[in-house]
Amino acid sequence: MRFNIYHKGEEVAKKIKKEMDYKIIIILSLSIASCEKPNPEEQKQKLSGYWEIQTVKMPNGENKDFAINTVLDYIETTADSGVRTKVSPKFDGTFATNGVSENFTLNIENDSLRMHYKTAFDTWTETVIEAKDSTLIVKNRDNKIYKYSKSSLSPKSGT
Numbered sequence: 163m164r165f166n167i168y169h170k171g172e173e174v175a176k177k178i179k180k181e182m183d184y185k186i187i188i189i190l191s192l193s194i195a196s197c198e199k200p201n202p203e204e205q206k207q208k209l210s211g212y213w214e215i216q217t218v219k220m221p222n223g224e225n226k227d228f229a230i231n232t233v234l235d236y237i238e239t240t241a242d243s244g245v246r247t248k249v250s251p252k253f254d255g256t257f258a259t260n261g262v263s264e265n266f267t268l269n270i271e272n273d274s275l276r277m278h279y280k281t282a283f284d285t286w287t288e289t290v291i292e293a294k295d296s297t298l299i300v301k302n303r304d305n306k307i308y309k310y311s312k313s314s315l316s317p318k319s320g321t
Contacts, residue, residue: 199273200275200290200291200292200293202270202273202274202275202290203270204293205275205290205292205293206239206242206268206275206293208293208294208295208298209237209239209244209268209290209293209298210237210238210239210244211236211237211312211313212234212235212236212249212312212313212315213234213235213236213237213298213310213311213312213313214228214231214234214235214310214311214312214313215228215231215235215308215309215310216228216309216310216311217308217309218306218307218308218309219306219307219309220306221304221305221306232250232251233248233249233250234248234249234250234251234257234313234315235247235248235249235310236248236249236257239268241268242267242268242269243265243266243267243268244265244266244268244277245263245264245265245266246263246264246266246279247259247262247263247264248260248262251315264279264281265279265280266278266279266280274289274290274291275289275290275293276288276289276290277289277290277300286302286303287303288300288301288302288303289301291307295312296311296312297309297310297311297312298310298311298312
């Protein structure tokens with residue numbers, strides 16, 4: 163009798179250990195999957211659109227929130243380049259611009275998507291941290307992190 167109880171207890175312990183091993187494997191798999199780096203090629207496809215700034219995270223960790231925006235960033239990309247234009251919605255459903263657009267090139271460097279800008283006055287780079295259907299997060303050269311949401315506004319005709 164004593165041997166049977168011990169043997170049964172050993173079987174139960176093996177079953178529990180096997181179940182725990184499976185749970186650990188599942189947890190590790192989910193953790194690894196959630197830590198995957200974004201795919202820069204997929205991010206390129208998500209950049210185009212009207213983007214409304216939500217927050218800016220300063221290098222010191224302070225957040226600046228933007229509750230109301232009168233200006234949107236309109237980004238249009240084609241292959242490995244694009245243009246960013248500041249636009250303001252008008253009451254008639256169209257957008258006004260100030261006539262200034264910034265051209266950029268898209269490069270993948272160190273597994274990250276970079277937007278390289280060059281104007282007559284300056285040259286700078288922004289790193290795309292996240293680009294999804296409704297969210298865009300970029301980091302600029304001053305280590306400020308800008309979080310945008312896709313605007314629900316769309317023009318009736320042109321920008």
